[in-house]
Amino acid sequence: MYKYVIKRLLWMILIMLGVTFVIFTITYFIPGDPAKAMLGQTATDAEVEALRASMGLNKSYMIQLLDYFGHVIRLDFGTSWAYNVSVSGELMKRLPVTILVGGLAMLIQVVIGIPLGVFAAVNQSKWQDNLSMAISMVLVSVPDFWIALMMIVLFSVKLGWLPPMGTSNWKCFIMPIIAAGIGGIASNARQTRSSMLEVFRADFVVTARAKGQKEKTVIWKHMFPNALMPIITMVVGGLGRIVGGTAVIETIFTIPGCGLYLLNGINSRDYPVIRGATIILALFSALAILLMDIIYAYVDPRIKAQYISGK
Numbered sequence: 001m002y003k004y005v006i007k008r009l010l011w012m013i014l015i016m017l018g019v020t021f022v023i024f025t026i027t028y029f030i031p032g033d034p035a036k037a038m039l040g041q042t043a044t045d046a047e048v049e050a051l052r053a054s055m056g057l058n059k060s061y062m063i064q065l066l067d068y069f070g071h072v073i074r075l076d077f078g079t080s081w082a083y084n085v086s087v088s089g090e091l092m093k094r095l096p097v098t099i100l101v102g103g104l105a106m107l108i109q110v111v112i113g114i115p116l117g118v119f120a121a122v123n124q125s126k127w128q129d130n131l132s133m134a135i136s137m138v139l140v141s142v143p144d145f146w147i148a149l150m151m152i153v154l155f156s157v158k159l160g161w162l163p164p165m166g167t168s169n170w171k172c173f174i175m176p177i178i179a180a181g182i183g184g185i186a187s188n189a190r191q192t193r194s195s196m197l198e199v200f201r202a203d204f205v206v207t208a209r210a211k212g213q214k215e216k217t218v219i220w221k222h223m224f225p226n227a228l229m230p231i232i233t234m235v236v237g238g239l240g241r242i243v244g245g246t247a248v249i250e251t252i253f254t255i256p257g258c259g260l261y262l263l264n265g266i267n268s269r270d271y272p273v274i275r276g277a278t279i280i281l282a283l284f285s286a287l288a289i290l291l292m293d294i295i296y297a298y299v300d301p302r303i304k305a306q307y308i309s310g311k
Contacts, residue, residue: 012286019282077276082268087276098257109184117192140186148179165254195227239288
């Protein structure tokens with residue numbers, strides 16, 4: 001089993017190296033001069049060149065690339081050009097907020113979405129199924145930013161129950177978490193329903209019912225475990241979207257997270273911020289894929305048997 005994990009870890013390292021190369025190359029070859037953009041049109045050529053030298057932009061592409069790789073290996077993403085603070089330090093301060101919002105939103109998606117999908121599947125073609133899928137269709141079609149804005153209008157402006165922005169207390173996180181989680185509830189429900197229906201009339205399910213087992217036991221002990229693989233892909237894959245997926249929500253509610261930090265970096269052409277935040281996003285995605293592969297190995301006996309036998 002450890003061979004399987006080591007193999008996936010090596011792939012994750014290669015992915016991270018590839019992402020670092022791609023994001024650095026893209027930002028390097030973007031048209032325009034960041035130094036001139038920061039100083040404005042009134043700056044002299046000497047001032048622009050001096051700033052380019054201090055930022056390391058006067059070096060060749062290969063030298064800058066190798067230098068950046070050396071810093072990334074030490075988890076140093078450089079200094080923000082716009083704010084003159086460490087990007088790594090700023091990301092570490094913002095990361096817990098992003099994980100809190102994204103993680104709780106994903107928890108809501110799982111706790112509500114999966115049971116809703118199971119409920120729809122066991123009541124296939126009945127009014128319960130039609131109602132559940134209609135609700136899911138509406139939720140998956142409505143943009144999360146629209147839901148966020150409507151919640152602000154209703155619960156903050158009209159009713160005055162919840163604060164519209166900031167992170168001063170726990171109430172500030174209620175609307176962002178709900179707004180970020182609603183779309184995932186629908187996606188998880190639809191995927192769970194589809195997976196459950198694929199095994200609904202399988203031979204082992206028919207046998208379990210023929211033995212007189214209770215329907216609840218048949219559903220959760222026989223059907224659900226065999227429908228898990230696509231559900232795991234949907235749920236664990238969502239981990240990689242925690243950092244970047246809440247960027248719009250963080251912007252609307254003025255939450256100081258990594259997503260908002262990335263958007264501010266893009267708006268100000270702050271390349272160290274863009275590179276650092278993108279690499280963190282890629283790291284979350286790679287860790288999610290690694291976790292998904294490990295769960296697959298434990299859930300699917302074929303993968304476990306392959307590595308136990310040394311193939």
